[in-house]
Amino acid sequence: MKFFLDTANLDQIRTAQEMGIIDGVTTNPSLMAKEGITGEENILAHYKQICDLVDGDVSAEVISTDFKGMISEGEKLAALHQQIVVKIPVIADGIKAIKLLDKEGIRTNCTLIFNAGQALLAAKAGASYVSPFIGRLDDIGQDGMDLIHQLVHIFELYGFETEIIAASIRNTTHILQCMEAGADVATCPLSTITGLLNHPLTATGLEKFLEDHQRMNR
Numbered sequence: 001m002k003f004f005l006d007t008a009n010l011d012q013i014r015t016a017q018e019m020g021i022i023d024g025v026t027t028n029p030s031l032m033a034k035e036g037i038t039g040e041e042n043i044l045a046h047y048k049q050i051c052d053l054v055d056g057d058v059s060a061e062v063i064s065t066d067f068k069g070m071i072s073e074g075e076k077l078a079a080l081h082q083q084i085v086v087k088i089p090v091i092a093d094g095i096k097a098i099k100l101l102d103k104e105g106i107r108t109n110c111t112l113i114f115n116a117g118q119a120l121l122a123a124k125a126g127a128s129y130v131s132p133f134i135g136r137l138d139d140i141g142q143d144g145m146d147l148i149h150q151l152v153h154i155f156e157l158y159g160f161e162t163e164i165i166a167a168s169i170r171n172t173t174h175i176l177q178c179m180e181a182g183a184d185v186a187t188c189p190l191s192t193i194t195g196l197l198n199h200p201l202t203a204t205g206l207e208k209f210l211e212d213h214q215r216m217n218r
């Protein structure tokens, strides 16, 4: 399973890239706003900076909600860098836009997926990725992981090449469950990925090793 970093923060992307633990980055308008990136020129420049930092796909989301607007934004974003994947919301015009962008050889990530029907339409239109949001489903009392299992099963059954990005990940348990379910990618905040390293026995074991070394080498 690949890891994408779910952030627009350059320091975090640099850190994760240096650790060698990420295969790409996903952003969304809220994550860009969190970094204080505003205005078209700055936004485009920021995406380019992210692409220069990371080896792998970088999802950049359109803010238009009509077909023409999504196509024009998508083409502009894709022209920025070969690593850009255009993120498109799963609405009727979005599905139409995914189909045309695919024909033009532009890769897409269909976002805001909350059920299998939405993912199916995105995959049929030729989306490179679909992003089911598991944490937000958990937030409203549904089990987000059920959707990941369902999508893995359906995509395998019908041979879709569209990759499943488990998004809206809230904790390390989500990551492990996504691995077991067979998701292609998990996109997560850096703290959640590095959280996989934490174990109290590792911490106490290391402390003891160092103590013993110090005692014998005074």
Ligand code: E4P
Residues within 6 Å of the ligand: 006, 026, 027, 028, 111, 131, 133, 135, 136, 167, 168, 169, 187
């Ligand atoms: C990534 O593609 C999504 O935009 C992101 O994972 C959403 O996460 P959130 O539900 O924590 O905002």
